[in-house]
Amino acid sequence: MVRDDSICVLLAIWGERYIKDFLGLGLPCLLAPGNIPALATYYPVRFIFLTRADNVSIFDDHPAIQKLKAYCKIEYIAIDDLITVGNYSTTLTLAFDRAIRAAGKKMLKTYFLILTADYIMADGSLRGLMRYIQAGYNGICAGNFQVIKEDTRAFFLNKIDPISQVIQIQPRELLEYSFEHLHPITIASIFNQNILHNYQANRFFYRYSLEVLAASFYLLHPLCIKPETENYRVGAACDYSFIPEMCPSGNIAILTDSDEYLVVEMQPRQQEVRFVNGGKYKDKKLIETLGEWTTKQHRKNAQTTIYFHTCDVYEEEKARIRVKLNVFTERINKLLERYPEQPHYDHPYWMGAIEAFQTQKKIISKNYYDYFDITSFSEKLFFPKRLYYYCFGIPPKVFxxxxxxxxxxxxxxxxxxxxxxxxxxxxxxxxxxxxxxxxxxxxxxxxxxxxxxxxxxxxxxxxxxxxxxxxxxxxxxxxxxxxxxxxxxxxxxxxxxxxxxxxxxxxxxxxxxxxxxxxxxxxxxxxxxxxxxxxxxxxxxxxxxxxxxxxxxxxxxxxxxxxxxxxxxxxxxxxxxxxxxxxxxxxxxxxxxxxxxxxxxxxxxxxxxxxxxxxxxxxxx
Incomplete structure (x- = not known):
């Protein structure tokens, strides 16, 4: 049965290496029976790739794309003008916004499924999401964790079925393997291990047993959104602003069980390890960092517990886990009350990011197809950088x-x-x-x-x-x-x-x-x-x-x-x-x-x- 509402999958990706990585691993996971094919059984599905104009041929020539066409209509939206230097989050946000606004009034009857290219998705995850769509939620959020790309890539490639070219891996199997290859940034976010810490963490895990990891997320991924209004504003990154702006009624749900929805995120071993340090968390420093960026929605997110488990976890056991996790999160949230909630519109991080974006956009778009001319980057420097260059020289002409x-x-x-x-x-x-x-x-x-x-x-x-x-x-x-x-x-x-x-x-x-x-x-x-x-x-x-x-x-x-x-x-x-x-x-x-x-x-x-x-x-x- 095909319903009146439609689903539009959005994926922003550019660069040949990254596209081929996704087509070789991420897309075969999406093609598992319980994912895109399950959605296509009940809804008309479009899949929009947000990419560079000259990258489209990389997609069209790939056999996995031909397989995807059996389940949904494929479209491409060029985002050449949005791609800048070291401003990935801003590019993603503006790209998703472009695709959503392109739907016009139809956005109000469309569920936008926002995906990330480095996700490995368990079979049945989108079927699990569909239950929340059919329950009538306008916003559906999810949490995930990172695994080490160098250690896991070969395992996932070996999971590709030689005939169907699909990766069909069940949630508990994926989770059991992932628990053995957690990224340092994930381990540092487990607050009861007391060996490592990460003061830039936006999620906190509680290791209950070898088979169960519970989590409290401040920053959740806005996985699926059916906008309630056309007049939303973008004044922060998508995981800061999309939910409160597009779903102002608060009709949102959080996916809390890895059996119904599970993705893990492959990241290079060195990614963000500079934030990892030895020793346990100290409340004062952690609160100062969280206070800088958390919005009202972020602080509300942290009140929900998400369970990642490779065995059955019954309700009484979940209650015990919640008590342990809440000892940490309630203490943090109480201390966090000293700091005002940051706005989801004109968020201070966004103001700096969008200013840098506008400067870099002019430079790169001007030189994109010809010279690697970056001389304009030195035109607008903040005073500390100008002072530094005056005293020490501009690399490589330094004193x-x-x-x-x-x-x-x-x-x-x-x-x-x-x-x-x-x-x-x-x-x-x-x-x-x-x-x-x-x-x-x-x-x-x-x-x-x-x-x-x-x-x-x-x-x-x-x-x-x-x-x-x-x-x-x-x-x-x-x-x-x-x-x-x-x-x-x-x-x-x-x-x-x-x-x-x-x-x-x-x-x-x-x-x-x-x-x-x-x-x-x-x-x-x-x-x-x-x-x-x-x-x-x-x-x-x-x-x-x-x-x-x-x-x-x-x-x-x-x-x-x-x-x-x-x-x-x-x-x-x-x-x-x-x-x-x-x-x-x-x-x-x-x-x-x-x-x-x-x-x-x-x-x-x-x-x-x-x-x-x-x-x-x-x-x-």
Whole structure:
């Protein structure tokens, strides 16, 4: 029986690597019999992908999308103008808002199912959600936790049925496996383990037994919304504002049992681990952090207990669990009364995020299909940053008392020795993303080495016009600046890049260390790069050089800032004053060390950057 109301699934995702990850894991879970197919039995279903315009072909060519078409109509909405740097939550919120408003008056008869790309969903979860839809709720929220992506990915891939290409995993099986691979950020949110804590936590777990984990969520995922009004406003992130704005009557439900709905979120091991620290929670510091951002709805959310369990849990046992959990949450909520509730419209976090979004939007949209021109990023800086640049220099042109002075000198020396002046005009630089660290290299290549051909890697590879132009005007050197997490994608792009090189043309791969706060005896960055670049180490490529740039001051400064960041949380004014206080003696110390150390690279010490040079086989021929 098909009902009058309809369901519209919304998923915001962009970038080839992330899309293929979703199509290979997330979508096969959604195609399990108890998920999208179950919804399609009772409701007309649309599935809207919010993505870049030039990413649509990645979806259309995938067999899982063809299977999805059997259950629902598939649409695409371009969000190129919403994608910015380091502002993921803002992009998601504005993208979902765009899709909901596009429905017009039909939004009032549509259940919008808001999904996240890195969810692994148990079979039957959307059937469980459907019971709440049919009960007449306008807003339905859910909670989840994170597992370690590197440890679980292979397991989930092995769950794909070779015939149906579907992942059909039952809630208790998924939960039992997930309990063995909890992400550090999840473990730190278990308040009764007293080993780790996370003062940025927005959910708190109580470990009742090996088989039961109970939770109190301040921040819930707005899983399903049937708007009560067309005149809603967006003045905060979607998990802050959508429920109170679209469902003002309060007709909302929370999914509280993992047997009826369960997703786990795959996150890289290093994701947000900077927030994890040793020891148990201290109420005062936790309350200060929660008081900064929690709205009325968030504080109300925390009064509901969600149960994750791999065995039967009866009502009397749930009552005992609630008592234990409530001892913690009621104490926190009582102390939280000292802090006023934050508004869900014009939330202070949103005001800063949307200002940064508007600034970055102009820059990226202007350069999206051509140069990686980020010079405009320096046009609007807050006073503390301007003061910092005035005193220490703008990276990579920094003064000798800057903690990374020696590192930048070594990078400059290494590259100038290998990229000759006669090759400058025939050199191009490709950047994997608009990371802050990559902007430093952009300034280095543009302002110091006077290289003028700069491109965004993925946009460049997908631009037929630009590729054709360079096929007729080949280069001697291609420099690729990429993060260690994405370095394996070079294997896919290498055949295209090879076509653009002159005979004996060289490729330089520059990999900055994004985790400089982690000591080298814990995280062997050069070894990780060697392992991830394994596809290069073969007889088809002429391997020239592997250089590890080392500078202990980079680690020292990054680790100090990381500790201050953990200690003070979001107390930005206090952070600024403390950094100013430490700045003068630190600058003197750094000047002395930099003066004594000189510019020679060392074989030992903290690795900040890896530079690999090779000549591809095709170019040699």
């Amino acid at each position: 000798r008392w800057h903690h990374r002075w020696r590192e930048y000198q070594l990078v400059k020396q290494t590259l100038k020795e290998r990229i000759l002046s006669e090759d400058i005009k025939n050199t191009m630089v490709l950047y994997d993303d608009y990371y802050i660290e990559f902007m430093i290299y952009y300034r280095f290549f543009k302002d110091i080495m006077h290289i003028h051909n700069h491109y965004h890697l993925e946009n460049f590879i997908n631009s037929k016009t630009k590729l054709k132009e360079l096929e007729n005007n080949k280069v001697n050197i291609c420099v690729i600046v990429i993060s260690s997490q994405c370095v394996e994608k070079i294997k896919v792009y290498l055949p295209i890049i090879n076509l653009l090189l002159n005979p004996n043309g060289k490729i330089f791969i520059i990999i900055p260390n994004k985790d400089n706060h982690v000591p080298s005896f814990v995280y062997d960055f050069p070894l990780e790069c060697i392992q991830k670049l394994g596809f290069l180490w073969n007889i088809k490529n002429k391997y020239l050089e592997f250089v590890a740039i080392r500078n202990n001051l980079t680690y020292l400064s990054a680790s100090i800032y990381s500790k201050i960041d953990r200690w003070l949380g979001k107390k930005n004014k206090l952070k600024v004053w403390l950094l100013i206080l430490l700045g003068l003696p630190g600058a003197v110390l750094y000047f002395i060390i930099n003066h004594l150390s000189g510019k020679a690279n060392k074989e030992e010490g903290h690795c900040t950057t890896v530079i690999v040079t090779f000549v591809p086989d095709r170019v040699l021929k």
